[in-house]
Amino acid sequence: MEIARNNDEIGKCDKARRYAEAREVYRSFGVDTEVALEKLSKVEVSMHCWQGDDVVGFDSKEALSGGIQTTGNYPYRARNPKELMEDIKKVISLVPGAKKLNLHASYAIIEEGETINGRKVDRDNILPKHFKKWVDFAKENDLGIDFNPTFFSHPMVKDGLTLSSPDEEVRRFWVEHGKRCLEISEYFANETGKPCLMNIWIPDGYKDIPADRLGPRARFKQSLDEILSIPYDKTKVFVCLESKVFGIGVESYTVGSAEFCMNYVANAGITPLMDNGHYHPTELVSDKISSMLLFNKRLALHITRPVRWDSDHVILFDDETREICKEIVRADALDRVFIATDYFDASINRISAWTTGLRNLEKALLYALLEPSSLKELQNKSDFTKLMVMQEKLKELPFGDIWQEYLRREGVVDDYYSEVARYEKEVLSKRVDSFENVSANETKENGRDKSGMVAADETFISAYDIE
Ligand SMILES: C[C@H](O)[C@H](O)[C@@H](O)C(=O)CO
Ligand SMILES: [Mn+2]
Numbered sequence: 001m002e003i004a005r006n007n008d009e010i011g012k013c014d015k016a017r018r019y020a021e022a023r024e025v026y027r028s029f030g031v032d033t034e035v036a037l038e039k040l041s042k043v044e045v046s047m048h049c050w051q052g053d054d055v056v057g058f059d060s061k062e063a064l065s066g067g068i069q070t071t072g073n074y075p076y077r078a079r080n081p082k083e084l085m086e087d088i089k090k091v092i093s094l095v096p097g098a099k100k101l102n103l104h105a106s107y108a109i110i111e112e113g114e115t116i117n118g119r120k121v122d123r124d125n126i127l128p129k130h131f132k133k134w135v136d137f138a139k140e141n142d143l144g145i146d147f148n149p150t151f152f153s154h155p156m157v158k159d160g161l162t163l164s165s166p167d168e169e170v171r172r173f174w175v176e177h178g179k180r181c182l183e184i185s186e187y188f189a190n191e192t193g194k195p196c197l198m199n200i201w202i203p204d205g206y207k208d209i210p211a212d213r214l215g216p217r218a219r220f221k222q223s224l225d226e227i228l229s230i231p232y233d234k235t236k237v238f239v240c241l242e243s244k245v246f247g248i249g250v251e252s253y254t255v256g257s258a259e260f261c262m263n264y265v266a267n268a269g270i271t272p273l274m275d276n277g278h279y280h281p282t283e284l285v286s287d288k289i290s291s292m293l294l295f296n297k298r299l300a301l302h303i304t305r306p307v308r309w310d311s312d313h314v315i316l317f318d319d320e321t322r323e324i325c326k327e328i329v330r331a332d333a334l335d336r337v338f339i340a341t342d343y344f345d346a347s348i349n350r351i352s353a354w355t356t357g358l359r360n361l362e363k364a365l366l367y368a369l370l371e372p373s374s375l376k377e378l379q380n381k382s383d384f385t386k387l388m389v390m391q392e393k394l395k396e397l398p399f400g401d402i403w404q405e406y407l408r409r410e411g412v413v414d415d416y417y418s419e420v421a422r423y424e425k426e427v428l429s430k431r432v433d434s435f436e437n438v439s440a441n442e443t444k445e446n447g448r449d450k451s452g453m454v455a456a457d458e459t460f461i462s463a464y465d466i467e
Contacts, residue, residue, distance in 0.1 A: 015405070015408065018401040019033075021398070022401035022402055026370060029372045029397070031370050033405075036366060037405065039334065041406075042098060043334055043339070043365060044097075044099060045341065045362070046099070046102040046197070046338065047088070047092070047095075047101055047102060047340075047341060048102045049102060049104065050344055051357075052078040052088065052091075052350055054077050054344060054346045054350075055153075056077070057107050058080065058107055059105075059106050059108050059126075060154050060155070062154055064152070065152050065154075066157070066247065067203050067247020068152070068203070068248070070312075070345075071347060072346030072347025073347070075432070076350070076431050077350060083431065087351055088101070089141065090427075091354045091358065094351075094355045094420075095355055095412065096406055096409075096412045097365075097410065100146055100340075101134070101141075101144070102146040102340050103146070103147055104147075105149050105150040106123075108126050108130040123149075123156070123177040123180070124173050124174075124177050126184070128183065128184050130184075131187070135191045139192065143192070144192045144193075144194030144195070145194075146188075146196055146197040146338075146340065147181060150177075151163065151177070151200075151201070151203060152203050160203065160205065160207075160249070161204045162204055163175065163178070163204065163224065164220040164255040165204075166215070166216075166219065171219060174202075174223065175227055178200065179227055179230050182198060182228075182239070183230075189237055195238055197271070197338050197340075198238070199239075199240040199241075199273050199340075200224070200227075200242065201242035201244070201256065202220070204250075204256065205246070205250035205252070207249050208251075208252050217255055217260055220255050220256065220260070221260075224264060225268075238271050238300075240270065240272065241271075241273060243256050243257060243273075243274070244257070244278040245310075247310070266295070271298045271299065272300065273301070274292065274299070275310075276301070276302070276303060276304055276320065277305075277306035277342070278302075278310060281306070281308065286320060286326070286327050289301075289324065289333075290327060290331060293331050293337075297336065298336045298337070299333070299336065300338040301339050303361055305321075305343060312345070314356050314360075315358075315361055317363045318360075322364045322367050324364070325364040325368035326367075326368040329369055341361060351423055355416050362406075363403060366406060367399060370402065371394065374390075375391065
């Protein structure tokens, strides 16, 4: 049985009727869907650039390090700025809502053999000009830019350490990197006219029980102080600090722990960044947001999906993603919570992975915006019986029809799968000209040969044709 190419093929009148009916249903719960749609279209989600190339970047092309890992051997990863920009544009066209671009310093575009004052261009001396093409790209696509110094995948990461290193040469190198990134962040803000969030995350830690926990944290603190000592425009660059619980190979001790980061942020007057993969599996970031908002002017988030660890799976429209979004909306904090995505899956088509995660985040935001405020009143009246009944009832409402209306207004297709399949066939599969386009974990598994060629037609035998 052919399943209709879902909602894109359902008549426009039918969709309009369904939206009108759904609107009435929500109205009966005290929710104005028009207000929700209007608010959602203005929320800027910062789209991470690193799903497109498995976090490889363009500068050192070192294997991914820092206790994070991309797994999977799907071919066609973007290998250069042109391909990555091409892919980002494709994803943007498939995701509704306003976006920013989130870049890492490792995506600097440096000329072959380029030097500055006789030294090769490296992370400690990169300049705004190495991101000029990204600025042009952002302007062409009406995007602001957020930024991240890259403290991993580089030969100056010594024994897994960067800003906390006891080796002064190593520590200095990374302090200089942080300073260069502040300058580049201000350049982004000036060029795009939108504030730039600059997020600092370091992988530093120890695999086994350390003999000194204080020393590395003291050096990290000193390094951050040094980076932030250079003048920068605090109305244009919002510096964030991202904590973590542990990484692969760094299981016993993480320098930038939650307590370190929360205290540093509070003292320095910068912004905390919470990645929902960076806590123990039973801890929920959705439960932390309200506390953070009470004590911080701004809060930054990395939305991901941790499966047993910080696995960075593609975001689903799951309970925790919805709950995170509800907490932001309930606190009326859409203007002071900075939402970014952070996941990387190399086991499936990367355009689809990127798009699916971003769309699910948009969906979760819409879902949150459609929550009736009367639920709070039930809690305050201690009417927990009705609260539970209502919370379950809301799951039955015609949310899908409101989502369809949002896609229509944003000019985005519902059936992005077919578009991804077409793009794989017409664009991605043409990238097969070297082994490079296969991820670092390339094997002969899954019917792919050494060229990375995959039978695109077979792969995308439409899911809509399932018997
Ligand atoms: C590539 C990202 O910056 C990185 O994933 C970081 O944000 C993180 O979450 C590390 O676990
Ligand atoms: Mn993160």
